[in-house]
Amino acid sequence: MPAINPKQVSMSKQQPAERARNFKEVALGYTKEEAILEAKRCLGCKKPFCVEGCPVSVDIPQFIASVMEGDFNGALQIIKSKNSLPGVCGRVCPQEDQCEKVCILGRKNEPVSIGRLERAVADFGKIGIPVKRETNGIKVAVVGAGPAGLTIAGDLAGMGYQVTVFEALHKPGGVLVYGIPEFRLPKIIVEQEVEYIKTLGVELKLDQLIGRTFTLDELKKYGYRAIFVASGAGFPKFMNIPGENLNGVYSANEFLTRVNLMKAYCFPEYDTPIKAAKKVAVVGGGNVAMDSARTALRLGAEKVYNVYRRSRKEMPARLEEVENAIEEGIAMEFLVNPLRIMDDGNGWVKGLECIRMELGACDESGRCRPIPLKSSEFILEVDQVIMAIGTSANPLISATTPDLKTNKWGYLEADENTGQTAKEGVFAGGDIVTGSATVISAMGAARKSAQAIDQYLKKLK
Amino acid sequence: MPKIIKRKQLAPKIVHIDIQAPDVARTVQPGQFVILRLHEQGERIPLTVADFSRQAGTISIIFQEVGKTTIDLGAMKEQDNIHNLLGPLGQPTHIAKLGTVVCVGGGVGTASMHPITRAFKEAGNKVISIIGGRNKEFIIWEKEIGAISDQLIITTDDGSYGVKGLVTKPLEEMIRRQEKIDLVVAIGPVIMMKAVSHLTKSCGIKTMVSLNPIMLDGTGMCGVCRVSVNNETKFACFHGPDFDGHLVDFDLLMKRLGTYKTEEKISIEKCERCENASH
Numbered sequence: 001m002p003a004i005n006p007k008q009v010s011m012s013k014q015q016p017a018e019r020a021r022n023f024k025e026v027a028l029g030y031t032k033e034e035a036i037l038e039a040k041r042c043l044g045c046k047k048p049f050c051v052e053g054c055p056v057s058v059d060i061p062q063f064i065a066s067v068m069e070g071d072f073n074g075a076l077q078i079i080k081s082k083n084s085l086p087g088v089c090g091r092v093c094p095q096e097d098q099c100e101k102v103c104i105l106g107r108k109n110e111p112v113s114i115g116r117l118e119r120a121v122a123d124f125g126k127i128g129i130p131v132k133r134e135t136n137g138i139k140v141a142v143v144g145a146g147p148a149g150l151t152i153a154g155d156l157a158g159m160g161y162q163v164t165v166f167e168a169l170h171k172p173g174g175v176l177v178y179g180i181p182e183f184r185l186p187k188i189i190v191e192q193e194v195e196y197i198k199t200l201g202v203e204l205k206l207d208q209l210i211g212r213t214f215t216l217d218e219l220k221k222y223g224y225r226a227i228f229v230a231s232g233a234g235f236p237k238f239m240n241i242p243g244e245n246l247n248g249v250y251s252a253n254e255f256l257t258r259v260n261l262m263k264a265y266c267f268p269e270y271d272t273p274i275k276a277a278k279k280v281a282v283v284g285g286g287n288v289a290m291d292s293a294r295t296a297l298r299l300g301a302e303k304v305y306n307v308y309r310r311s312r313k314e315m316p317a318r319l320e321e322v323e324n325a326i327e328e329g330i331a332m333e334f335l336v337n338p339l340r341i342m343d344d345g346n347g348w349v350k351g352l353e354c355i356r357m358e359l360g361a362c363d364e365s366g367r368c369r370p371i372p373l374k375s376s377e378f379i380l381e382v383d384q385v386i387m388a389i390g391t392s393a394n395p396l397i398s399a400t401t402p403d404l405k406t407n408k409w410g411y412l413e414a415d416e417n418t419g420q421t422a423k424e425g426v427f428a429g430g431d432i433v434t435g436s437a438t439v440i441s442a443m444g445a446a447r448k449s450a451q452a453i454d455q456y457l458k459k460l461k
Numbered sequence: 462m463p464k465i466i467k468r469k470q471l472a473p474k475i476v477h478i479d480i481q482a483p484d485v486a487r488t489v490q491p492g493q494f495v496i497l498r499l500h501e502q503g504e505r506i507p508l509t510v511a512d513f514s515r516q517a518g519t520i521s522i523i524f525q526e527v528g529k530t531t532i533d534l535g536a537m538k539e540q541d542n543i544h545n546l547l548g549p550l551g552q553p554t555h556i557a558k559l560g561t562v563v564c565v566g567g568g569v570g571t572a573s574m575h576p577i578t579r580a581f582k583e584a585g586n587k588v589i590s591i592i593g594g595r596n597k598e599f600i601i602w603e604k605e606i607g608a609i610s611d612q613l614i615i616t617t618d619d620g621s622y623g624v625k626g627l628v629t630k631p632l633e634e635m636i637r638r639q640e641k642i643d644l645v646v647a648i649g650p651v652i653m654m655k656a657v658s659h660l661t662k663s664c665g666i667k668t669m670v671s672l673n674p675i676m677l678d679g680t681g682m683c684g685v686c687r688v689s690v691n692n693e694t695k696f697a698c699f700h701g702p703d704f705d706g707h708l709v710d711f712d713l714l715m716k717r718l719g720t721y722k723t724e725e726k727i728s729i730e731k732c733e734r735c736e737n738a739s740h
């Protein structure tokens with residue numbers, strides 16, 4: 001057996017200078033040959049640590065073995081039995097914190113590039129149209145068509161339940177369609193995954209805001225025997241600093257929704273406008289901040305600053321995306337915190353006053369508290385500010401359902417293993433329970449809940 | 462898809478449509494609104510539910526053609542479908558028996574006020590309505606508002622009908638006569654709501670306004686609709702659209718409404734271009 005290449009097969013990307021001005025996907029993916037080559041690095045461990053690192057326990061060595069043989073269809077079948085959105089996860093999972101973090105190869109060399117392989121499988125593999133199961137006539141409602149809602153809908157339909165998904169927006173996909181930009185996750189991939197779930201017999205009802213159009217109690221009255229709430233954590237936070245309501249200040253959700261869901265980058269072909277600014281400051285250090293900064297660049301900004309109050313090491317964003325952002329020319333302002341947004345006199349942004357920070361005492365997890373450095377204030381001259389400092393739970397559903405319980409942050413209380421909430425017949429999972437997390441953890445919660453709902457409904461009968 | 466089943470021109474550039482929308486008609490309350498989108502490239506815009514029939518499953522929308530989307534909507538005919546319609550949105554107006562309620566409506570705001578006026582009347586209040594427009598032609602829903610009010614006062618800027626002057630004039634007179642007023646509701650252009658709130662603040666008459674900032678999703682997800690009330694930031698689509706007029710920062714609202722002035726012009730130009738091209 002030849003020695004294993006210590007390095008991953010690299011994946012081609014659009015060149016930074018070019019891609020920073022278009023919305024096309026940055027990462028081009030492996031060719032079949034590259035995928036097979038990378039697959040050959042896998043040791044096919046008997047006790048694969050990588051599987052433990054995956055929140056939905058994808059059978060990684062097995063699917064990689066199929067790739068090794070060039071059998072992408074077979075590989076897809078294996079992944080799909082655990083993960084209904086491989087095309088999405090292969091692209092956006094923070095693999096360095098999950099499956100790849102614990103891959104045995106990673107101890108001495110680079111781990112197997114599981115994410116890229118998963119993406120290649122989704123890109124090249126095909127599986128037959130699923131046979132639609134005859135429904136057992138038991139109605140289940142799912143609130144929200146993000147990754148958690150789509151996953152559980154597919155799972156329950158596969159078990160024979162008659163599933164209806166209620167989605168507030170005019171397009172299904174949740175954050176995958178309104179938040180994560182085209183250049184990281186082409187919308188066609190989300191559409192394909194949604195179509196697949198529809199062929200399983202899932203009914204999608206768009207433009208339905210649960211809590212307003214129907215309350216959870218009304219859904220029960222209309223015969224939905226179980227309900228899964230997967231409404232995400234989409235309530236944007238602001239810093240409560242002066243100037244935050246000036247024209248030119250966006251929440252990341254607004255900025256990204258205009259561009260992704262409403263296609264404002266095609267204005268005026270599309271009716272929704274967006275302000276393209278010359279100099280932009282994005283506040284935050286997560287994926288949302290990276291996405292906003294890179295989107296601003298693609299809208300034509302000359303200079304984009306990313307303002308983050310801790311250092312690079314603490315950034316919660318995916319490693320790959322931070323690297324991409326830096327390559328594209330985003331100016332990283334680490335250890336900097338905004339103090340106020342300055343008015344140009346006509347109600348528009350003209351600058352962001354900031355203060356430099358240093359890291360103080362650290363907690364057990366190693367996260368250190370940033371503290372302001374005296375008299376280090378300075379001004380970033382910008383004409384747009386995007387706040388990407390996080391989101392919280394939209395309180396609509398809990399406010400209109402008195403017998404649901406929430407924790408002190410407003411997230412729904414639900415059993416970790418089943419998703420069971422305080423209300424009979426109502427389950428919940430994804431960001432609405434955990435707060436903003438990851439696509440795959442939302443899907444993992446949905447998976448578990450599908451089993452629990454099945455058991456619950458069987459007991460009812 | 463929600464279908465337009467009736468279309469009626471009420472005044473120049475002011476159109477009334479009835480839409481088949483049973484899900485919305487079933488639960489909508491006074492003060493709530495919908496968000497609609499007309500086609501795949503379309504924008505999402507908010508419009509107040511001006512009336513509804515739970516039995517027929519219909520809602521009425523009265524709108525003014527001010528830009529691309531409202532002009533497109535105005536050009537739609539009976540039997541046409543609305544691409545997307547989401548609602549009801551926003552908190553329902555808080556209705557209670559208070560005594561005397563004065564409902565002030567300006568322009569299309571008159572129609573938005575209609576279900577609120579009716580609800581206050583049904584709750585047992587004495588309702589005095591003041592509705593205003595530029596001239597006689599722009600007075601809408603006189604009959605409908607008259608039917609649910611104990612007293613109806615009409616104003617026109619040019620005096621072509623009713624009292625000459627702004628809606629604040631008869632209100633000011635009532636205040637001067639020290640008539641007992643327990644609540645004022647004002648819905649219309651921002652400048653009008655600001656003027657009414659200014660007037661009532663000086664004499665401590667509680668005033669409720671319905672704010673109309675730019676919106677996108679209408680569910681609390683984007684924060685574009687933020688307004689400042691009592692120096693606190695609120696999302697109008699979620700916490701409102703009704704707020705205490707004495708606490709609202711109207712100047713901020715006006716500024717924020719101007720965010721996309723340049724783009725709105727581009728949209729309109731493009732719209733006229735495509736209209737000309739197709740004729």
Ligand SMILES: Cc1cc2nc3c(=O)[nH]c(=O)nc-3n(C[C@H](O)[C@H](O)[C@H](O)COP(=O)(O)OP(=O)(O)OC[C@H]3O[C@@H](n4cnc5c(N)ncnc54)[C@H](O)[C@@H]3O)c2cc1C
Pocket residue numbers: 092093094143144145146147148149166167168169172173174175176179180181208209210211230231232233234256287288291318394396397429430431432436437438439440442
């Ligand atoms: C910009 C951005 C980038 C991200 N990047 C990554 C990444 O690279 N990798 C990663 O793993 N994670 C990433 N995340 C996080 C990830 O997207 C979320 O954790 C995940 O989408 C959560 O899934 P969910 O199904 O719980 O909720 P969501 O995806 O938020 O979906 C919730 C859905 O419910 C709908 N809804 C809400 N309220 C109601 C209601 N009352 N009635 C009906 N429908 C309702 C919403 O419209 C939405 O469609 C990112 C998030 C953002 C915002």
Ligand SMILES: Cc1cc2nc3c(=O)[nH]c(=O)nc-3n(C[C@H](O)[C@H](O)[C@H](O)COP(=O)(O)OP(=O)(O)OC[C@H]3O[C@@H](n4cnc5c(N)ncnc54)[C@H](O)[C@@H]3O)c2cc1C
Pocket residue numbers: 494504506507508509510523524525526527528529530531532569573672673674675676702718719725726728
């Ligand atoms: C909760 C709510 C309820 C509303 N109810 C009604 C209603 O019942 N009838 C009605 O005619 N209008 C109503 N509006 C206003 C309506 O949404 C706007 O007129 C519409 O969005 C304009 O879209 P457009 O593409 O036609 O014009 P645009 O090109 O977007 O704008 C053209 C002009 O209209 C002004 N404008 C833009 N948005 C608004 C706004 N939100 N409010 C006021 N002026 C605006 C702009 O400053 C500009 O001068 C409501 C707004 C809100 C927030």
Ligand code: SF4
Pocket residue numbers: 053054055056057058060083089090093095098099100114115118440
């Ligand atoms: S789903 Fe995500 S964590 Fe699981 S194997 Fe795939 S890339 Fe890794």
Ligand code: SF4
Pocket residue numbers: 041042043044045048049050051060061102103104105112114
């Ligand atoms: S731990 Fe790494 S080498 Fe072992 S099976 Fe998993 S991917 Fe392959």
Ligand code: FES
Pocket residue numbers: 675676677678679680681682683684685686687696697698699
């Ligand atoms: S319109 Fe988006 S939060 Fe109100």
